[in-house]
Amino acid sequence: MVNLIKHFKVVVLATALAAGGTVASAQDKEPIRFGLCFDLSKSYTFISPQVAQAAQDLAMYTNENGGIKGHPVELIVRDHSNEPQRGVECYEQLKREGVFIFNFLSTPVTNAVLPRAMKDGNILMQSFVGRGDAVDGTVFEWVFPVGPTYWQQAANDVAFIKNQMGGDLNGAKIGFIYLDYPFGQEPIEILKTLSEKEGFDLELYPVPLPGSDQSGSWSKIRRDKPDYVISWLLAGGHVVASKEMRRNGFPIDRYLSVNWLNEVDIANIGEETAKGILRGTNVAGGQEVPMVKTLLDTYYAKGEGSGPESLVRDVYYNTGLAIYSVGFEAARIAIEENGWPLTPESMKAGYESIKNFDANGLMAPVTVTPKDHGGGGKTRVEQWNGTTWVPLTDWSADYLDVVWEVIEESSKTFSVE
Amino acid sequence: MFYRLSGVRHADYVSDSRIYKVPTDRNLAVFFLIIGLAAPFIIPSLYLNSYMLPWLIWTAAALGLNLVTGWAGQLHLGYAAVMAVGAYSAIHAARFGVPWEFALIIGGLASSVIGSLFAFAALRVKGLYLAITTLAMQFVMDWVLSHSPTISGGSHASLQSPTLTLLGQEITSDRAYYYVAFGWCVLVTIFMLNLKRTGLGRALVAVREKDYAAAILGVNSFYYKILAFATSSFIAGISGAILVATFFFLAAPEQFSVNVSIQVLAMVIVGGLSSIIGSYFGVALILLVPGVVNTVVASVSQWLGMQVNVETLAHIPNAVYGALIVVVLLIEPLGLGKLYGNVRDYLMVWPFDQLRK
Numbered sequence: 001m002v003n004l005i006k007h008f009k010v011v012v013l014a015t016a017l018a019a020g021g022t023v024a025s026a027q028d029k030e031p032i033r034f035g036l037c038f039d040l041s042k043s044y045t046f047i048s049p050q051v052a053q054a055a056q057d058l059a060m061y062t063n064e065n066g067g068i069k070g071h072p073v074e075l076i077v078r079d080h081s082n083e084p085q086r087g088v089e090c091y092e093q094l095k096r097e098g099v100f101i102f103n104f105l106s107t108p109v110t111n112a113v114l115p116r117a118m119k120d121g122n123i124l125m126q127s128f129v130g131r132g133d134a135v136d137g138t139v140f141e142w143v144f145p146v147g148p149t150y151w152q153q154a155a156n157d158v159a160f161i162k163n164q165m166g167g168d169l170n171g172a173k174i175g176f177i178y179l180d181y182p183f184g185q186e187p188i189e190i191l192k193t194l195s196e197k198e199g200f201d202l203e204l205y206p207v208p209l210p211g212s213d214q215s216g217s218w219s220k221i222r223r224d225k226p227d228y229v230i231s232w233l234l235a236g237g238h239v240v241a242s243k244e245m246r247r248n249g250f251p252i253d254r255y256l257s258v259n260w261l262n263e264v265d266i267a268n269i270g271e272e273t274a275k276g277i278l279r280g281t282n283v284a285g286g287q288e289v290p291m292v293k294t295l296l297d298t299y300y301a302k303g304e305g306s307g308p309e310s311l312v313r314d315v316y317y318n319t320g321l322a323i324y325s326v327g328f329e330a331a332r333i334a335i336e337e338n339g340w341p342l343t344p345e346s347m348k349a350g351y352e353s354i355k356n357f358d359a360n361g362l363m364a365p366v367t368v369t370p371k372d373h374g375g376g377g378k379t380r381v382e383q384w385n386g387t388t389w390v391p392l393t394d395w396s397a398d399y400l401d402v403v404w405e406v407i408e409e410s411s412k413t414f415s416v417e
Numbered sequence: 418m419f420y421r422l423s424g425v426r427h428a429d430y431v432s433d434s435r436i437y438k439v440p441t442d443r444n445l446a447v448f449f450l451i452i453g454l455a456a457p458f459i460i461p462s463l464y465l466n467s468y469m470l471p472w473l474i475w476t477a478a479a480l481g482l483n484l485v486t487g488w489a490g491q492l493h494l495g496y497a498a499v500m501a502v503g504a505y506s507a508i509h510a511a512r513f514g515v516p517w518e519f520a521l522i523i524g525g526l527a528s529s530v531i532g533s534l535f536a537f538a539a540l541r542v543k544g545l546y547l548a549i550t551t552l553a554m555q556f557v558m559d560w561v562l563s564h565s566p567t568i569s570g571g572s573h574a575s576l577q578s579p580t581l582t583l584l585g586q587e588i589t590s591d592r593a594y595y596y597v598a599f600g601w602c603v604l605v606t607i608f609m610l611n612l613k614r615t616g617l618g619r620a621l622v623a624v625r626e627k628d629y630a631a632a633i634l635g636v637n638s639f640y641y642k643i644l645a646f647a648t649s650s651f652i653a654g655i656s657g658a659i660l661v662a663t664f665f666f667l668a669a670p671e672q673f674s675v676n677v678s679i680q681v682l683a684m685v686i687v688g689g690l691s692s693i694i695g696s697y698f699g700v701a702l703i704l705l706v707p708g709v710v711n712t713v714v715a716s717v718s719q720w721l722g723m724q725v726n727v728e729t730l731a732h733i734p735n736a737v738y739g740a741l742i743v744v745v746l747l748i749e750p751l752g753l754g755k756l757y758g759n760v761r762d763y764l765m766v767w768p769f770d771q772l773r774k
Binding site: 038040041045049052053056077078079081083084085086088089090092093096107108111112114115116131180181182185307413414 | 462463466467468471563564570575577664665666667669670671672704707708711712715726727728730731732734735
């Protein structure tokens with residue numbers, strides 16, 4: 001209450017001064033505004049708080065160090081509860097307030113907004129969500145899904161396994177366990193193509209939503225004895241899988257997860273039990289990354305972070321930092337090249353000029369081009385060693401030709417009339 | 418006084434079966450019709466295309482569900498699936514080159530056929546058993562959509578809708594979208610208003626109250642139930658198609674998932690079963706209030722300069738919204754439509770009822 005009163009006093013004082021025209025603002029330049037319409041209350045809550053917090057911390061740090069070319073960053077965070085209708089409402093509202101850089105962090109909502117953003121010519125950041133073929137910049141001019149597509153991730157996983165098995169996959173057997181809906185089904189086509197190309201056997205193990213019943217799949221895995229299992233499961237699905245692996249005697253260090261596996265899942269599996277579990281990722285895990293370390297020292301050591309420190313100790317926080325450091329870098333290049341005011345066109349050009357940007361070791365280096373809005377799709381495989389993530393390989397992207405064939409085949413069916 | 422009854426006499430059956438027996442009701446309806454027609458010129462475009470437009474389309478859809486649940490008394494938990502059938506059929510037809518006018522009708526008919534086919538099997542059971550069977554239809558439809566790329570359209574199962582063209586006019590502006598939705602909603606409302614004064618409407622009510630009593634009176638309850646399902650599915654199909662063509666611009670399975678079915682049912686129940694004006698209110702409460710409360714909470718906290726965690730901020734509106742539904746149903750279990758009815762009844766004789774006291 002005291003705070004509130006104090007605040008009112010400040011407001012009253014500020015208004016009085018502003019009326020007198022004597023206020024000199026510390027940052028008198030116009031802000032760069034990012035719209036974050038996130039699902040903070042329904043299905044995506046396993047990731048959205050971490051990403052929002054990372055974005056806020058990064059914006060705070062940027063603003064305290066002179067902003068982007070002198071312009072402060074302003075983040076507008078709203079909740080859309082994963083409902084397409086409310087996502088559209090959020091988009092339309094922020095659009096009228098002058099925001100032209102959006103992120104919805106939800107596949108259904110991004111899908112619903114995409115036609116509008118394409119028509120209006122507004123920047124849509126959609127790393128890790130939405131349709132995979134949106135990396136094709138010739139078709140999806142305004143969409144920037146910087147990061148690997150699920151197709152590219154699966155291809156990189158196969159390349160990793162090939163490497164582990166001495167460079168030859170002939171006669172090898174790779175299992176693919178996935179949630180039986182579009183998210184999990186997406187890599188199947190690419191895996192089939194690669195199994196023909198590389199000569200390995202592909203076994204599919206669909207798991208019904210929400211992934212809590214996997215006993216049938218794993219007893220089949222016990223009979224099939226695949227060399228590796230690639231997993232497209234989410235959150236609790238990994239925990240169930242780990243129990244089934246123990247029951248069926250499948251070694252956990254042969255379990256290669258999609259990027260959606262974080263410290264919360266590890267804690268639920270048990271930090272010791274999870275030792276050896278593999279994860280393909282485009283973002284370095286752990287707190288030894290320079291950027292995370294800086295934010296921890298600058299803010300969290302003093303208790304001034306944008307949220308609880310526990311959320312920082314989570315790979316999805318690093319993911320959020322990666323998404324927004326790319327966005328801020330694009331804005332920086334845009335202002336440097338084309339000056340103020342920042343427009344959707346200059347922001348797009350800024351994105352498309354990003355070269356070999358890795359945010360000081362935070363993520364795989366990305367090079368965004370007018371053709372490839374995904375930035376190259378590099379990932380690496382990291383292993384949980386009981387306390388943190390240890391990288392096993394270097395950043396790389398493999399089978400690019402096969403992946404791009406699938407991307408182009410799919411993107412050409414999209415058309416905005 | 419406000420709903421004046423003096424001078425209103427019904428001397429014959431035609432007069433007694435009018436839609437509006439009280440002139441004030443008719444005048445109010447005309448007033449709102451004019452407001453609706455003028456809306457694009459008096460309402461800012463943000464509210465027009467992200468509040469009014471979805472509100473009208475969902476009201477049309479909710480009225481369709483009200484037909485089967487409110488009038489015929491059959492609980493339906495798979496309504497969104499029927500909407501999906503209409504949306505996907507219409508878009509596929511339009512992509513194939515069929516003119517939109519026919520594509521919409523094809524969507525409606527496809528929904529009607531699939532909806533009544535399901536009803537044919539489902540209506541062998543009643544009440545809660547029927548509810549579960551319709552829920553099964555929802556799951557079957559979800560499965561079909563996520564497992565057949567030819568229907569749901571390629572990457573991440575999203576199907577782009579071609580530009581809506583009606584009567585030779587390309588519909589691309591916010592105003593035009595609004596008028597399409599408005600026109601459809603008015604059509605459905607007129608149909609529903611007339612329903613209660615036809616033999617069909619009376620038969621449906623008889624079936625709802627007690628189906629074997631209706632059978633004794635010579636009303637074939639099975640036939641009328643199927644008819645109710647077919648009609649409501651037709652409305653659902655076209656509403657689904659219009660929703661995609663004028664609001665989402667592409668169809669994705671999540672837009673018609675099971676929680677959407679539950680939401681439409683909530684709209685009908687909160688609005689009031691077999692109440693037309695209630696459906697308008699119910700849709701407003703279920704569809705629009707979360708967004709409005711969210712904006713209000715966000716701006717209040719911004720105005721006070723409170724450092725509230727974004728997650729907390731997202732959950733407050735949900736709590737407020739949930740409480741609002743409970744409060745409405747506690748005050749008037751028959752829904753928002755009845756709440757309006759109470760006010761109307763009170764004003765009908767006001768202030769003369771005060772004389773007695």
